[in-house]
Amino acid sequence: MSKHQDKSAPLRMGVVLFPGFQALDVFGPVDCINVLSWSHSVTLALISSTLEPVTTKSPASANAIGQSVVPTHTFATAPSLDLLLVPGGLGTRGSNLAIEEAISYIRNVYPQLCYLITVCTGSGLAARAGVLDGKRATTNKMAWAEITGLAVNVDWVPRARWVVDGNVWSSSGVSAGIDVTLAWIEEVYGSEVARKISNSIEYTRHEDPIHDPFAELHGL
C-alpha cells in the first residue's frame, strides 16, 4: 500500500464522472477537499469520457432534473493521481460506453494510486473493475442486493458507514461519502485538519465507521 506521505507535496486528486452520477456523492467529498485546498496544496482532475459537460441526470430517468459539470480531463489524458474518488448514482447501473470506459479506467489506474475512495454505488464500478476482489468493502444500503450481487469475490460488509481495507476506503450511500472523506483526511492530514473542515462546513460527522442506521433500516 502506497501512501501520500509528504503533506507539503500537492495531493493529486481525481474524480470519475459519468452521466447519471449522484451529485452529492461527488460534491460532499469534493467540497471537503475544496476546503482542504484553502490551507493545503491540492490539484483536482475531473475525469470523464470526453470534455463535454457531464450531467447528473441518468439516461434512465426521463423526467428527472440534472446539473452539468465540466470535466478537466478525459480517461485518456488524466494525470497521475494520489487519490481517486469514484461516485455512484443511477448512471452506474447497466452497461454503456461511458460506464465501460469508467470501469476500464479504474482497473488500469488502480495499481498507481495511493488511495481509492468509493461512495455509494461507486463501489459497484470498482467491483466490476476487479479492484475490490479479496477486499472488505461496503456500499449503498438501499441498493445492497444489486451491488453486492455484482461481485462474489468481495467481502461485503453490511453494517458500516465506511470500510477501510488496505488503500481502499468504501462508503455507504451518498452522504456517507462526506464521512469517509473526513475520516480519510483525519488519517492523512490529522484530526485537527479534519475537525476544522467539518466545523467549516457545519457538518456533524458520523465518526464511528460501524454505526450504520441505514443498514438497520434495510434489515441488513
Place this chain on the structure above:
Amino acid sequence: MSKHQDKSAPLRMGVVLFPGFQALDVFGPVDCINVLSWSHSVTLALISSTLEPVTTKSPASANAIGQSVVPTHTFATAPSLDLLLVPGGLGTRGSNLAIEEAISYIRNVYPQLCYLITVCTGSGLAARAGVLDGKRATTNKMAWAEITGLAVNVDWVPRARWVVDGNVWSSSGVSAGIDVTLAWIEEVYGSEVARKISNSIEYTRHEDPIHDPFAELHGL
C-alpha cells in the same frame, strides 16, 4: 405569502450561481430536489450572469481548487420560479459585477417567488438585496459578525440550524442547507416524502431547527 399549492404542478426551482459559490451549499439542497424529481414534477434553472460555466473557486483564493457548473439561464432570461435557492461561499464577499447582478436579481424576483431558501452566507446576498428587512433569519456561524453586520434591519437569530419567517427559509452554514431543504420538503410535500429522500441519500437529519452545535462552538 404565496405557496406552491398544487403538488401535481411542476415545482419551478431556480438556483443563483456566481464565481466562488460553495459547492455543497448548492449540491446538498439540489441533490435533495434531484431525488424529489424522481417522483414529483420539477423544473430547475441554474441562473448566472452569463451562460459560461461558473466555478466554485473564489476570485480571492488563488491556490484553491474549483469545479465548474453549467448555467441554464442568465439573470435576464430566467423563467418564472416558485422557489429560489441562494447559496453562499467566499464569492459572496465584497463587490463585483457578478455579485451585484445576483443581488439585483434577488431583489427583483423576490416579490414573484413562493419561497426563498438561503444557505450559509447566501443570506448576506438576500440581506444586501433588502428582502430580509424586518424578518428573522440566520446565517453561517463562523462568518456571523461579517454577515450580520451587512444588514441592521434583519432580526438575526444566532442559535438556529434554520429559521422560517414568512416565505423565507434561511439556514446556517453549508451542510445546514440539506436540513433546511428537507424541512421545506416536509412542509410542502409532507413528512413521508422528506423521510424517503433523507433515507435515499442516507442522511441523518437535524430535525430540530433550534439545535445548533455550531453556534455553541462560536460562542453565539
